[in-house]
Amino acid sequence: MIILHTALAAEAxxxxxxxxxxxxxxAPAPRLMVGDGTALVxxxxxxxxxxxxxxxxxxRLDATGHAPSAILNTGLCGAADSGRHPRGSVFVINAxxxxTCGRRYYPDILLRHSLPEAGLHTFDKVIHSPEEAxxxxxxxxxxxxxxxxxxxxAGTLFLPASHVHALKIVGDALTDARFVTAADVESLIDDAIESITAFAAALRAFAASSEKSGRVLDESEERALGEAMDALRLTATQRARLSAAARHYRLLHDAPPSPVLAAFAARPPKSKNERAQALDRLLHALNGV
Amino acid sequence: MPSTEYRPPRPFSRIYVEDAARDHPETARVLRRFSRSRTVPISHYKDIFNRPRQEWRAQKESPALILAARHGEFLYDASAYTPTFGHKRFHYNALALNCVYDCAYCYLQGMFPSAHIVLFVNIEDYFAATEAALAEGPLYLALSYDTDLPALEHIIPYTRRWIEFTRTRPGLTVEIRTKSASFNRFADITPTDNAVLAWTLSPASVAARYEAKTPPPAQRLRAAAKALEAGWRVRLCIDPVLRVPGWENAYTALVDEIAEALDAGKLEDVSLGVFRINRDYLKHMKRRAAPTDVLYHPYEKRSALATYTAEEHKSMTSLLRSCFARHIPADRIHIV
Known part of the structure; x- marks a missing residue:
C-alpha cells in the first residue's frame, strides 16, 4: 500500500x-480515499x-492490516526561476x-525514473516573490x-528515507499564485497524471521488492519452522537457534528445511532432557557441514 | 495505477557533494568523470551516510557516490582482528568508506549503515597527518582497509598518488589490499620497496558464490604475478577462509593454482585468516545484507567475536599452512 498525499482537494x-x-x-478528517494498493490523504x-x-x-491503514510501504507527496509548487522550472513541469524532489528550522531531508532515490530533479524549500507562509523566497x-x-x-x-518516522518522496508540479512563478484557480490546479495535475502515477507505481514496486529481498524462508517454510518449535516446546533461546539453523540449511542447500523439521516435529519430546537431545540432533541435521 | 517491475538506477547515477568538498579539485575531477550523473549538494556526508533504517541491499545494487572532506582523525590503530606483520606502529586510514564489490561475508555490511560509497577528497590532509606521524618514527599504514582502493582507481586515482607519496618517505610502508585484477593501471609505475601490494584470493567456487562483482580469482592471481614480475613486494591474503562443503579440496587446489601462476618463493608473505567477525556486525549483516549461509553458520561466540570453533580454526589453518609450506618459508606464512 502506498499513501499519496496532497494538500488540496483540487489536487486530489x-x-x-x-x-x-x-x-x-x-474518521471523516483528514479525508482518506483508498483503492487497489493505493490510499490518498x-x-x-x-x-x-x-x-x-x-x-x-x-x-488508520495500519489498523486495518494494510501497513503502508511508501509515501508520496504530490501537488503544485512555486518556482523561483520560471525559465529553468516552467509552469506544468514535473520534478522529483532530491532535497x-x-x-522554519533549517533541517534538510534527502530522499534516498533508489528507483529509476526519467523525470528531472530539483531541490525544494518548504515555507510556513505563502511566498509572493523569488526575492522573498x-x-x-x-x-x-x-x-x-x-x-x-x-x-x-512524519513519513520518515514510519519508513526509511528511500520510501518517502515528493513529486512536484510547477504551478506558478511566485508572483502569480493568487491567480491559480481550483480549475487550473485540476488541469495542471491532470496534465501531469501519467508522470505521477508512473512514479508512484515505480515507488510501490521498489517498496515491494525491498520487502521480499531480505526474506529467507517462504510462508510454508516459516509455518513448518513454527510447528517444529511448538512440537518441541522450545524456549525463546532455543527457538532463535533453530530459526538460524533452518535459515542456514535453506541458504546452504537451496532447499526447504521443512522435511527435516517435520521429521522432528512428528516425535514430540516427553521431558526436558529429551527436548534438549532432540534439538541437538535437529541442529546438527540442519547445520552439519 | 500502472503495474511495473522495480528497476534500480545505474550505479553512481547520483553524486552527493558535501559543502566542504564542493570546491576541491578532486571533486571537480570526479564530477567530470560522471558528467551524466545527478549532483545533489548536501551539508555533511553523515546526513546521507549515517541515517537509520537504510535500504542496504538496494543501495548496494546501485550505490551513490558521496564526495566529502574528512576532518579530525586521519590515522587509526589497526583492529585486533587483523595481522600487523610484526610492525609496532601499524595504522590504517579511511580514504573511502565502502566498496564496489559485494562480498557476502564482508564486515562493512555490519559496520556502516549505508552501502553508498564515500570518497574523501582532501587527500592533502591525509598526507599531512601521515607526515606528522612519520616524524615520530617509522610507520606501517594500511590504505585499503574499509574499502578496496585500487578498485576505485578509475574514479579517483588514490593508489597511484599514495605510491608516489610513499616513494620519498623512507620511514613509511603502505599496504594496498585489493580484489581488483587491473594491475595494468599501475604497470607504468616504478616499483618501490615502501609499498606492499596485497591480493585477496579465494577458491573459484567460493568467489563465485560469495564474492559478487569481483574479478575471478584467476584474474587476480595473474595481476599479482605481473606485479611480482615487475619487482613489487606482493602479499597474498587467503582471508577469510570459509568452511564450506568441500573446503579442504577447494583451498588445496587454490594453493596449487598459486604455485603454478607465480614464483611463490618471491612473495613477501602470505596471510591466512579464517572467517571472524564482530558479533554486533554479524547481527546488523543479517538484517541488512543479502541473506547467505555464511551469515547463519553456527559460529562460536568468543567475547565480541563470532568465528569457527578452535578445532575448526586449527584444522583450516593447519591445512593451508602445510599447503603453503611446500612453496614458501614458514616464517613468511602469517596466521591471524
Missing part, C-alpha cells in the same frame, strides 16, 4: 478519478497539517529544506511549497 480530484479511489476507513495547506494527515492515514535561507530555493517537509518529517 484528478488522482481520485484516475485511480478509482473510494472513501476509506475511520488530503491534508489542507501547511507543513503541520501535512505531517498530521500522513500520520493519521498511516495509523527538501524545512525553512531567497531571503533568510542558506541556499537559494529552486522550488517552494508549504507541505513537503511535513510529509518527510
Amino acid at each position: 480530484r484528478p488522482l481520485i478519478r484516475r485511480l478509482g479511489l473510494k472513501p476509506g476507513p475511520g 488530503v491534508s489542507g495547506t501547511g507543513r503541520v497539517r501535512a505531517a498530521a494527515a500522513v500520520a493519521a492515514a498511516w495509523t 527538501c529544506t524545512d525553512t 531567497r531571503s533568510g535561507v542558506r541556499t537559494a530555493p529552486e522550488l517552494v511549497d508549504m507541505e513537503a517537509a511535513g510529509v518527510f518529517e
Whole structure:
C-alpha cells in the first residue's frame, strides 16, 4: 500500500478519478480515499497539517492490516526561476529544506525514473516573490511549497528515507499564485497524471521488492519452522537457534528445511532432557557441514 | 495505477557533494568523470551516510557516490582482528568508506549503515597527518582497509598518488589490499620497496558464490604475478577462509593454482585468516545484507567475536599452512 498525499482537494480530484479511489476507513478528517494498493490523504495547506494527515492515514491503514510501504507527496509548487522550472513541469524532489528550522531531508532515490530533479524549500507562509523566497535561507530555493517537509518529517518516522518522496508540479512563478484557480490546479495535475502515477507505481514496486529481498524462508517454510518449535516446546533461546539453523540449511542447500523439521516435529519430546537431545540432533541435521 | 517491475538506477547515477568538498579539485575531477550523473549538494556526508533504517541491499545494487572532506582523525590503530606483520606502529586510514564489490561475508555490511560509497577528497590532509606521524618514527599504514582502493582507481586515482607519496618517505610502508585484477593501471609505475601490494584470493567456487562483482580469482592471481614480475613486494591474503562443503579440496587446489601462476618463493608473505567477525556486525549483516549461509553458520561466540570453533580454526589453518609450506618459508606464512 502506498499513501499519496496532497494538500488540496483540487489536487486530489484528478488522482481520485484516475485511480478509482473510494472513501476509506475511520474518521471523516483528514479525508482518506483508498483503492487497489493505493490510499490518498488530503491534508489542507501547511507543513503541520501535512505531517498530521500522513500520520493519521498511516495509523488508520495500519489498523486495518494494510501497513503502508511508501509515501508520496504530490501537488503544485512555486518556482523561483520560471525559465529553468516552467509552469506544468514535473520534478522529483532530491532535497527538501524545512525553512522554519533549517533541517534538510534527502530522499534516498533508489528507483529509476526519467523525470528531472530539483531541490525544494518548504515555507510556513505563502511566498509572493523569488526575492522573498531567497531571503533568510542558506541556499537559494529552486522550488517552494508549504507541505513537503511535513510529509518527510512524519513519513520518515514510519519508513526509511528511500520510501518517502515528493513529486512536484510547477504551478506558478511566485508572483502569480493568487491567480491559480481550483480549475487550473485540476488541469495542471491532470496534465501531469501519467508522470505521477508512473512514479508512484515505480515507488510501490521498489517498496515491494525491498520487502521480499531480505526474506529467507517462504510462508510454508516459516509455518513448518513454527510447528517444529511448538512440537518441541522450545524456549525463546532455543527457538532463535533453530530459526538460524533452518535459515542456514535453506541458504546452504537451496532447499526447504521443512522435511527435516517435520521429521522432528512428528516425535514430540516427553521431558526436558529429551527436548534438549532432540534439538541437538535437529541442529546438527540442519547445520552439519 | 500502472503495474511495473522495480528497476534500480545505474550505479553512481547520483553524486552527493558535501559543502566542504564542493570546491576541491578532486571533486571537480570526479564530477567530470560522471558528467551524466545527478549532483545533489548536501551539508555533511553523515546526513546521507549515517541515517537509520537504510535500504542496504538496494543501495548496494546501485550505490551513490558521496564526495566529502574528512576532518579530525586521519590515522587509526589497526583492529585486533587483523595481522600487523610484526610492525609496532601499524595504522590504517579511511580514504573511502565502502566498496564496489559485494562480498557476502564482508564486515562493512555490519559496520556502516549505508552501502553508498564515500570518497574523501582532501587527500592533502591525509598526507599531512601521515607526515606528522612519520616524524615520530617509522610507520606501517594500511590504505585499503574499509574499502578496496585500487578498485576505485578509475574514479579517483588514490593508489597511484599514495605510491608516489610513499616513494620519498623512507620511514613509511603502505599496504594496498585489493580484489581488483587491473594491475595494468599501475604497470607504468616504478616499483618501490615502501609499498606492499596485497591480493585477496579465494577458491573459484567460493568467489563465485560469495564474492559478487569481483574479478575471478584467476584474474587476480595473474595481476599479482605481473606485479611480482615487475619487482613489487606482493602479499597474498587467503582471508577469510570459509568452511564450506568441500573446503579442504577447494583451498588445496587454490594453493596449487598459486604455485603454478607465480614464483611463490618471491612473495613477501602470505596471510591466512579464517572467517571472524564482530558479533554486533554479524547481527546488523543479517538484517541488512543479502541473506547467505555464511551469515547463519553456527559460529562460536568468543567475547565480541563470532568465528569457527578452535578445532575448526586449527584444522583450516593447519591445512593451508602445510599447503603453503611446500612453496614458501614458514616464517613468511602469517596466521591471524
